[in-house]
Amino acid sequence: MIIMLVEKVNIKTYIPQREPFIMIDSLLQANETGFLSSFLVEDDNLFIDNNVLSESAIVENIAQTCAAGFGYLSSLEVEAEARLGFIGAITKLEVYNEVTANTLIETQVTILSTFESIHLIEGIARTSNTDLIKCQMKIVLA
DSSP: OOOOSBOGGGGGGTOSOOTTSOOOOEEEEEETTEEEEEEEEOTTOTTEETTEEOHHHHHHHHHHHHHHHHHHHHHTSTTOOOOOEEEEEEEEEEEOOOEETTEEEEEEEEEEEEETTEEEEEEEEEETTEEEEEEEEEEEEO
16 A cells, blocks of 8 residues: 655645646655656646647656655755756656546656766656656756
8 A cells, every 4th residue: 555645735845846837746655766656647737739648748757756756855854955956868768658638647766876966767657557658867966
């Protein structure tokens, strides 16, 4: 059973994005090895075209999962300020399937390696058991 760490109503506390660019609803898990989030694609999403969510929005969902996860972990540290993160690179991008409106996406981010404030992550966005997009990102925390 997964317990929600951060609900939709509080997600803006952990990410810098604001409407209409929020591509994550809830943070379900966060620890030193990775993060898990959920996102319900609503039919009025800015990145919906012909009932299909753009691939760039799903990549942004992976990035926002990182932001929420790192932000949440930072909030657990005493007197720690939230650190702004930047995408340094996106590599090994693989697009498998489209996602339509009213679909729930779960995104798993695995932290592959860390050097100082640079994190190499792998993100996989999926619906049920269907992979949508997989990629690696270099995330730099300022």
